[in-house]
Amino acid sequence: MIDKKAIRVALVGRPNTGKSSLFNRLTGLRQKVGNYPGVTMEKTMGLSKWAPGVLAEIIDLPGIYSLHASSVDEQVVMDSLLNDDVGEKIDVVIGLADGTNLKTCLFVFTQIIDLGIPAVLAITMTDQMERRGMELQVSDLSESLGVPISLINARSGQGIDQLRADVLKATSSSKGPFFQPGGLHLQWVNQVDQDHDFNSVYKSWLYGLSSTVYSDLINNTGRTPARVRADEAIKRYRVVNDWLRQFFHTDPGKDRRWTARLDKWIVNPIWGSVILFGLLFIIFQALFYGSETPMNFIDDQFAHLSNFLSGILPSSFLSHLITNGIIPGISGVLIFIPQIALLFGFIALLEESGYMARVVFIMDRFMRPFGLSGKSVVPMVSGTACAIPAIMSTRNMENSRERWLAIAVTPLITCAARLPVYALLISLVIPDQSFFGMSLRGLVLFGLYLIGFVTALLGSALLTKIMPTAKVNPFLLEMPSYRLPQLKNVAHAILNRTKSFVSEAGKIILAISVVLWFFASFGPGKAPDFNQDYVAIPIEDSYVGKMGKAIEPVMKPLGFDWKVSIAVLSSFVAREVFVGTMATLYSVDDNEKSSIREQMAKQKNPVTGEPYFNLAVGVSLLLFYAFAMQCMSTYAVVARETRSHKFAAIQFLILGILAYGAAFLAYSALA
């Protein structure tokens, strides 16, 4: 039954004001993650029963510095607050203000009040205010704002009941508006109001300034929209400063002491780099080795389940679809959870503690020449484990252009799935020699990692050059005070990210996996024998086999014969499948790497009679795997994160061309 009294409550405030802590407090575990219409931003909502018959839907809006949209985050907040549609309209806004940084928080809150939406103010970080000797005359400020204020501590839950009570009887501010458009702007504001029926001067003002439709009218006033917004900011700060001068008392010496002390080390050019690289190294190690055991466990359990079911189910199309198509597909989705959970746990810790802003600060200088900022460091490093969590981690980037760049180049970073392929091929074609005291094979492997990083960075630089930007976001970043991370928030972040991966990208991965199973098991006019002893059709007769043979002429300039072409095609499931497919093609019974290697080493080139896997073929294959986006899960996650199959398809195509070109050049040079 849908409760008629469900009220929609939005949390609005600057970043780092303890918004997610309050959200988790207000909703508990009943959260769901969705997307804002039209943008890739994630939105978290939660239902909570507040009183008998009163249900509240809490919406966690992104942190913003102003209601005027300079970033996607701000656009989302503005759109949500201007939306009057049934089922979308926000009934009450809880404005958040960090008590230790009231001035800039109140600036945003006065904008919220001027919208005319019922609002209440929640002041957070009250424990820190006390510790730093800050005093606020709450009732005086509340009277000036014309809305109730509750002092809350999300950690202990103090003040939450008061806040709920305030929300239930919230009204529009009895004071305000705190800013009114001057006479020369009234004409265009009225025009916006007429066109869109906002019935609110400030809503029309916000909308008009954000829309290009009205820029001519606004420019007619002799001021640019940017200038108009700046004037508004100055006027609002004047009002806020006036309040704080009367109602807020602080001892400036005590302020920001800890943060300043920690920053001496953390942003120090030498120590800061040591700390940063130490942390990145720990994250890298954890993603690589910490996820190994749970990943093997998931793999084994699903293999057992598959074996068990094929043992008890009668052999049929359906049972094989389940045991060889669906179960491996589900396993292929769940296998990423350990890495996703670990990476997002680390990211949440970095964000919560305030360290992430310092990472951006330290690394910005190095990433800048490539069109990226310091924020891209996290996806680049986690990409060495797996592109899936790495691409998901770009969600933390406010700058949508940089985010797209990072998504575009991350699949080039050498991920863990390439390692088995590299290991097999390197041991096959690179002699076991030492080179200036270093293992030649080790050097080649290192070189492949280097190629991945360098192409990713150069690719980003190139894309920056050729892709024109309409709107350049200035690099402006708040450096929050350091704070002890709340484990509850970290847990929520992990849970929400994992849920959204499984429910969204998971669907695509499962579907592709089933389709690929069909293509590998069936052929034109051929089907496996589903009788008691299941007899698979030879892989060369399957659709994948036929495709492999069909593309042989295309792959020939790279030195790939039809067997290698089939293995390359089937690698689209995941790169490491190359090894297994080679084993099937050369009729190696077990997946023992050494025996596959021996079989492959025995293959002769039918023309020359020399071993087929020579240096030229080997290097060509290595480079192909270094560049090609042969991973359906990466495709799925890119399509989901960019909300665009076109983006993922173009990326797949360009990386494919790059792979082909590099392999072709290498083969031509070495053959």
Add this chain to the structure above:
Amino acid sequence: MYLSDLKVGQKAIVLQASISLPVKLYEMGCMPGEEIELNYAAPFSGPMCFLVQGTSISMRKELAELVPITDPNIKSLQNDR
């Protein structure tokens, strides 16, 4: 004088710019008439972090080069008086 000329720990007052600066700068609290201090700067002309209106804001040097300020040395003389 511009923000980029400040040394670590030096304070100055932000002046009205003659060109149009990103509005976000104003909205984050960095606006004419406010006192601003350089907290720290990254090496090799990397980003700079300023304290203004109780908030620490980092920006790239190229933006700091556009924000006019009072001469920090003259300002301290005024304070002494």
